[in-house]
Amino acid sequence: MDYSVRTLSPQESRVVLALAEQKRREVGRPEIIKLLGVSAKAADNVIESLRRKGWLERASWGEYIVIPPDEGPDALGETNLLALASRIADPYYIGYGSAAAHYGLTTQHRRVIFVVTPAHVRERQVGEGRVRVVNPKPNKFFGFAPVDVLGFKVMMSDREKTAIDCIDRPALAGGVAEATSILAAVSRRLDWPKAADYLERIDSTALVRRFGWVMDHVKAEMPDEVRERLLRLAARGPRTWMGPNPAIKVRGTIGYDKTWRLLVNVSREDLRESAGLGRRKALKKDK
Numbered sequence: 001m002d003y004s005v006r007t008l009s010p011q012e013s014r015v016v017l018a019l020a021e022q023k024r025r026e027v028g029r030p031e032i033i034k035l036l037g038v039s040a041k042a043a044d045n046v047i048e049s050l051r052r053k054g055w056l057e058r059a060s061w062g063e064y065i066v067i068p069p070d071e072g073p074d075a076l077g078e079t080n081l082l083a084l085a086s087r088i089a090d091p092y093y094i095g096y097g098s099a100a101a102h103y104g105l106t107t108q109h110r111r112v113i114f115v116v117t118p119a120h121v122r123e124r125q126v127g128e129g130r131v132r133v134v135n136p137k138p139n140k141f142f143g144f145a146p147v148d149v150l151g152f153k154v155m156m157s158d159r160e161k162t163a164i165d166c167i168d169r170p171a172l173a174g175g176v177a178e179a180t181s182i183l184a185a186v187s188r189r190l191d192w193p194k195a196a197d198y199l200e201r202i203d204s205t206a207l208v209r210r211f212g213w214v215m216d217h218v219k220a221e222m223p224d225e226v227r228e229r230l231l232r233l234a235a236r237g238p239r240t241w242m243g244p245n246p247a248i249k250v251r252g253t254i255g256y257d258k259t260w261r262l263l264v265n266v267s268r269e270d271l272r273e274s275a276g277l278g279r280r281k282a283l284k285k286d287k
Contacts, residue, residue: 007053011036011046016055019066025083025151029062057126059087065152083152084126085113088133092117093144093155095134096172099162102147105185108174116141116157116165134172140165143198159186160195164202167210176243177270180214184277187220196226200233206240208233209262213242216259217271218278234260241265 008016018035019027033043047064050056056064065083082094082102093099096114100106111129116136123133143161146153157165163186166173173179199208212230215222243265244250254264254271 008055009046009049011038012050012053012055015046015050024066026059027056027064027066029064057084059084063087081111081113081126081129082149082154085115085129085131086152086154088115088124088126088131089117089119089121091141091155092119093157095144095157095162095165096169097166097174097178099157100166100173100182100186102149102156103159103162103186105159105162105182106174106178108178110174114172116144132172134169140168140202142201158194159189160191160198162186163190164195164198164207164211167214168204168207176266177274180218180271180274181277183211183214184218184220184274187215187218187222187278190220192223192226196229199230205234205237209240209260210242213257213260213262213264215278218274219276220278231259239263 015032015035029040029043029047032047033040036043036046038046047056051058051064055067057067059065065087082098085098086092086094093116094102094113095116097106097108097110098112098114101108101110113126113129113131114134115131116134118135118138118141120135121133124131143164144155144157147156148154163183166179166182170176170179173182195211199211208230212227212234239256239261241263243253246263246265248265250265250267252267252269254266254268256263
């Protein structure tokens with residue numbers, strides 16, 4: 001395989017080829033110093049040169065993500081940005097619009113990566129993207145597992161938690177209209193009992209009502225037993241709303257829904273395209 005090492009110095013080539021041979025996806029500064037057998041200052045110069053040329057990307061202090069030679073030095077795409085963002089805090093998960101994009105639930109691809117963590121860490125730039133840190137309430141920090149992102153293990157909210165998170169905080173998913181479209185897309189592959197378990201665990205009447213109303217709006221095929229379960233959860237407490245605070249007047253608003261006891265303070269026009277989007281497309285029969 002041609003690793004295109006002609007653009008690299010002998011020391012740089014040594015690092016790139018050694019990491020490729022070992023199929024490494026991450027490397028630390030001490031390892032590079034040991035590999036080259038040079039001073040820390042000389043190794044730092046090699047590291048900085050490899051970063052400039054796109055072969056290494058800094059994940060945290062003294063830790064780097066390796067861009068494999070067969071992918072080329074221009075391979076730092078959105079999925080690699082997820083791997084970089086994952087090094088910022090522990091425990092954590094990648095969520096909201098970032099998780100929705102990973103699962104193919106949205107066509108909006110942003111250079112903002114949402115890292116959900118109880119740790120209080122500062123937001124920062126990673127590669128060409130920006131990490132936004134979201135500190136959740138303790139009862140909402142669950143529903144995630146490792147997924148493979150170009151050979152890296154990254155903690156990601158599962159589809160059910162991604163859907164719930166997006167309608168819980170639509171601003172982190174591109175707005176109410178985009179969050180509604182995300183729920184429509186995920187509804188075709190949703191584990192409905194798991195989603196209901198998650199909603200009951202979070203224990204938010206307002207969130208249950210939003211979730212239930214949106215699934216009705218997109219005409220998702222929600223199992224009857226799950227729907228009845230959610231309606232029981234939604235029956236508790238005072239009226240709630242979705243969208244801006246009702247004190248803010250929205251032109252052409254959808255209004256109050258008696259079934260879910262929810263004031264939908266969003267215009268009909270904003271949600272027009274998502275209406276019925278959750279229906280499964282019927283297969284055409286051969287004539």
